[in-house]
Amino acid sequence: MNKPDRPNSYRTLPDEAGHFGIFGGRYVAETLMPLILDLEQAYEAAKADPSFKSQMDDLMANYVGRPSPLYFAERLTAHYGGAKIYFKRDELNHTGAHKINNCIGQILLAQRMGKSRIIAETGAGQHGVATATVAARFGLECKVFMGATDIERQQPNVFRMNLLGAEVIPVNSGSSTLKDAMNEALRDWVTNVEDTYYLIGTAAGPHPYPAMVRDFQSVIGQEAREQILKAEGRLPDSLVACIGGGSNAIGLFHPFLDDVDVSMVGVEAAGHGIDSGEHAASISAGSPGVLHGNRTYLLQDDDGQIKDAHSISAGLDYPGIGPEHSWLSESGRVDYVAVTDDEALAAFQDCCRLEGIIPALEPSHALAHVARTAPDLSNDHIMVVNLCGRGDKDIFTVADALGVTI
Amino acid sequence: MTEAAGRIERCFDALRAQDRAAFVAFITAGDPNPEQSQQVLNGLPAAGADIIELGMPFSDPMADGPSIQASSQRALKAGQTLRGTLDMVKAFRENDAETPIVLMGYYNPIYHYGVDRFLTEAVDAGVDGLIIVDLPPEEDAELCEPAIAAGIRFIRLLTPTTDDARLDTVLQNTSGFLYYVSVAGITGAAMGAQQAIETARQRIAEKSALPVVVGFGIKTPDHAASVGQVADGVVVGSAIVDQIAGAVDESGAITDADIGHVLGFVGSLADGVRSARQRGAA
Structure with a gap:
């Protein structure tokens, strides 16, 4: 059953400001605005660069x-x-897991942007492991924020991240789960704006993340x-x-x-x-x-x-x-x-x-x-x-x- | 224009005549509980606060450090709500018609409350300005434009990452004063160097006549004095709420003596700001 106001295509969003209808947008502190505008530019440039795609394709086939x-x-x-x-x-x-698809795309972007330090949030630890994996593969420092409650119930993944050379930082604020890990990652990012790339694991966050993660997935x-x-x-x-x-x-x-x-x-x-x-x-x-x-x-x-x-x-x-x-x-x-x-x-x-x-x-x-x-x-x-x-x-x-x- | 419009400007005009910076004191509404928070709030002007920044507690304060996170949690645990915060301002206004109050917080509680309803009630309560951390100029249609239309100042954060191109964007639609975050980071982090603050102050002055207040990381009367030499205002937040954190008991209350200590600390910060220019001249 189609709604009467069905758009011609469901695949054209977000708009330039990152909106999907009333959803999406860029609700971040001013400190982060220049960073997400840079990221948007870097992502647009990467999409238009055939060498980015061939690098992606190669890693997707032979590494993933x-x-x-x-x-x-x-x-x-x-x-x-x-x-x-x-x-x-x-x-x-x-x-x-599927998380690696997105991590490959974003680590290549981080590299293009000259960032030396990767941060990420993780819930189950799958995104943390995927991020630690690509950070190891590209030789970048990696810190993963993880709620203390999640660390407790996902010990094997914590150990995996450590093996891959990442530092797992327990988050004890709020409910000590994924949302708090994301708060803490944002706090780190706002403090280390010069050298840090925030590798968000899901199709959420400020524009361009939702569209970018979707594209990679x-x-x-x-x-x-x-x-x-x-x-x-x-x-x-x-x-x-x-x-x-x-x-x-x-x-x-x-x-x-x-x-x-x-x-x-x-x-x-x-x-x-x-x-x-x-x-x-x-x-x-x-x-x-x-x-x-x-x-x-x-x-x-x-x-x-x-x-x-x-x-x-x-x-x-x-x-x-x-x-x-x-x-x-x-x-x-x-x-x-x-x-x-x-x-x-x-x-x-x-x-x-x-x-x-x-x-x-x-x-x-x-x-x-x-x-x-x-x-x-x-x-x-x-x-x-x-x-x-x-x-x-x-x-x-x-x-x-x-x-x-x- | 409503009667509330103008308190901020009158305040800065008066202080300019005295050749001193404004002292802006931050507390979180409802910390450690609604009743005692009201007592602290009511005591701030006499303790030396020229402007009050009242935090609207939020469950997920992404731009705040441990001190203000903890104060927000104390307030929420004690039952603070957005309506409760507006009620606090209203009660404060019964005895103080002139000290400007700026509400600081995050957008979601306001969005959930309803922007129009919030603005109507905020004007009615006697709120002068808003600082909403997660509403950059890109989202001005949400709250900034309706707030200005309602006669409430919309105060924007400028940061060390705000370059010249960005500065024009940020200055558009900003009113009341500018809040310069002296370090890239969260509240309560290390303070930026005085020289860097002065450079930024001059860069902003080339483009805007609005007063520039400086915050983030100012913890002592001496810090406050040194910033007061170069800025139009000095904000202290984390160090004040830490005084409450240090005093609060298991039931979430502090004693009357503790309230006196908190206000005494505010007084020492205010003295620092008031003496700043004399010190600078000496």
């Missing part, structure tokens, strides 16, 4: 291992007995489009991806946005349930606000104070969402739903046992939506799910949730 396969999940399809399910296997990338959707055309001779009926900040989802969705027959679902984390108040479902249960440089849907109280998010998945545990998703939701192009910790855990186990793939808890949320909807769809409905991360990092959390001691 792209293209990632599009895999027909035969047994899961049979198990749910409805839609034909494909996995876009970004968990097979170097470092085990769009390789997921571009590949999936070619691959499904080759495998099935037609476009898929639906796309499903989990949403924290939303970088894997926008990466998959964006190349398909103008294919009107392809429906799309973003799956947020409902934590203990929307009604419990302990969740991370910004679109499903939040309202528009301004945080971390952009206007978008946020979890906030009556006074406009940001609420703590909850999800079993540290990577989804953020009280906001990328601004383009807020716009895609309001424009009606993409549907946003939420699944609980328990539903994600059940889908996680189905995937392990039926496909021999241990997914991360983040895409387990997307899989939970598949479990909910696939059985009622016809056998010729083709569904592509973004399997954006592998679950090795999550085995301790899952064991804990299942009451197993390891």
Whole structure:
């Protein structure tokens, strides 16, 4: 069903000021404005430079291992007995998640800009690991801000970052999770403006980050489009991806946005349930606000104070969402739903046992939506799910949730 | 124009006649709790504050250092709201019709409250100016333009990263005074060198007649005095809220004697600023 005011294209935004409808923008301290204007210029120049693209392509192929396969999940399809399910296997990338796609692009940009010091925020640690990886590869100093609570539940990734030569800085302010790590990274950036590049991990933050991260992640959707055309001779009926900040989802969705027959679902984390108040479902249960440089849907109280998010998945545990998703939701192009910790855990186990793939808890949320909807769809409905991360990092959390001691 | 318009200008005019810089005292509204914060606020003019900067607490103060983060959390924990902050200004105005009050904070609580409603109530409460950290000139349509239309000054931060090209952009739509952040960084960080402040002051003066106040990292009466020699105003924030932090008990309260100490510290900073030009001349 199309809204009467449907634009000619969903792929032309943001505008020059970084707005997606009323969302996006540049809500940052004046100290940072010259930096993000520089970044915007550097990114525009890089996009127009063929050597930037060839450097990217080479690293994507030989360092990251792209293209990632599009895999027909035969047994899961049979198990749910409805839609034909494909996995876009970004968990097979170097470092085990889609995060590296964006990090490759941004580290090349940092290098072009002559920056010597990289900072990043991380929740689950996947973006921190990916950032530490590219910083090691390019010989740049790297500091990763991580909430103390997240450090506690993602020890293996903390150790990985250390092995890669990055310093992990515990953040104890606020709720000690991803949003606080982002605050602290912004504080560092504002203090070290000369030599520092802030490598944001999701499609959020001040313009140009949401558009730039989307562009770097769009390789997921571009590949999936070619691959499904080759495998099935037609476009898929639906796309499903989990949403924290939303970088894997926008990466998959964006190349398909103008294919009107392809429906799309973003799956947020409902934590203990929307009604419990302990969740991370910004679109499903939040309202528009301004945080971390952009206007978008946020979890906030009556006074406009940001609420703590909850999800079993540290990577989804953020009280906001990328601004383009807020716009895609309001424009009606993409549907946003939420699944609980328990539903994600059940889908996680189905995937392990039926496909021999241990997914991360983040895409387990997307899989939970598949479990909910696939059985009622016809056998010729083709569904592509973004399997954006592998679950090795999550085995301790899952064991804990299942009451197993390891 | 509303009656509130003009307090800031009158203040700087009077101080120019006395040949001294303004002392701008920052506290966070509601820190350590709404009642005692009101007492501190009410006592600031007598302690020597020429202008009051009242922080609107926010859960995610991205541009603030540990001191003001902690003060915001104390205030929020004690139940401070944006409406509560406006009520504090209103109560203050019952006994003080002249000391300018500038609200400082982040945009989201105002956006959530509703810009029009906020501006109407802020004018009614007796607010003179706004400093909104995360609203650069690029987003002027949000709050800056409606605030100016409502008679509230919109005060902008200038930083060491503001180059000449950027300076024109920042000066457009700025009113009341300019707030020069003496170091690139967060509140409470190290203070910029006096020479660098003076250079920046001159660079700004070539393009704007607005008074320039300097803040970030000024912690002692001596610091305040040295900045007061070259600037039109001196802001102290973190060092004042640290006095509250040092006194607050487990129930989130301080004693009456502590309030006296906080105001005494404010008085010593004010003395520093007042003596600055004499010291400079000596």
